[in-house]
Amino acid sequence: MLHFADGRHFAHGSCPYVNHLGVETKSTPRIFIPVEIEGLFVMAAVDTGGVWFVCDPEIAEVLVPDTAQPRESLGIRDRTYQGELHRLSLVLKAQDGESVALEVTAFLPRLRPGETWNLPPFLGLRGCLERLRFAVDPASDTFYFGALSGDDE
Numbered sequence: 001m002l003h004f005a006d007g008r009h010f011a012h013g014s015c016p017y018v019n020h021l022g023v024e025t026k027s028t029p030r031i032f033i034p035v036e037i038e039g040l041f042v043m044a045a046v047d048t049g050g051v052w053f054v055c056d057p058e059i060a061e062v063l064v065p066d067t068a069q070p071r072e073s074l075g076i077r078d079r080t081y082q083g084e085l086h087r088l089s090l091v092l093k094a095q096d097g098e099s100v101a102l103e104v105t106a107f108l109p110r111l112r113p114g115e116t117w118n119l120p121p122f123l124g125l126r127g128c129l130e131r132l133r134f135a136v137d138p139a140s141d142t143f144y145f146g147a148l149s150g151d152d153e
Contacts, residue, residue: 001097002135002144010133011144013094018043018141031136032120033143036091037106038063042121046134046143050124053090053106057117060108063088074107076119083109092132092145100145104128 002010019029031046040059047054054074055063064086073080088106091099105127111117123129135144 002146009146011097011135011146013092013097013099013146014142014144015093015095016141017046017136017143030120031143033123034093035121035123036093037121038088041093044121044123046129046136047122048125048129050122051107051126051128052085052124053088053104053128054119054122054124055106055108056119056121057109057111059121060110063106064108072107074109081109081115082112083107090128094145100132100147102131102147104131 001012001014004010015033017031017033019031032043033046035042035044037053037055037059040062042056042059044053051074054076060083064084072085073082075081084107086106086108087103089101090104090106091101093099109117132148133146136142137144
């Protein structure tokens with residue numbers, strides 16, 4: 001695992017990442033890592049330029065049934081989606097070391113009739129990734145992560 005110069009842990013866990021899932025039609029490589037959201041396993045894209053954990057609408061319906069009118073909007077790739085913000089439990093699944101659990105702000109999109117969704121779930125920086133330390137090693141396709149708490153022994 002990764003350590004600070006004084007020996008404290010920077011990362012407590014790591015997992016391999018993949019750069020494409022076949023979900024997107026564009027050839028832009030992304031970092032997809034395994035996460036568990038409220039007990040459901042998904043591969044999510046790391047998006048340091050994004051906000052919140054952006055859920056797939058089908059998964060959103062399972063996690064939180066549509067009980068309210070959408071109150072938030074989020075622009076993604078020149079489109080604006082309506083949805084709701086919720087606090088959800090997310091676990092970054094470690095292959096080596098320890099998995100890390102955190103509470104995230106999740107955007108649950110609600111599609112309008114005829115509207116389509118062809119995007120993976122996204123781990124945005126604000127409200128999600130900012131709650132942990134992380135590093136990427138492209139030489140080994142490894143994503144490292146650790147808690148921000150004082151548990152850095």
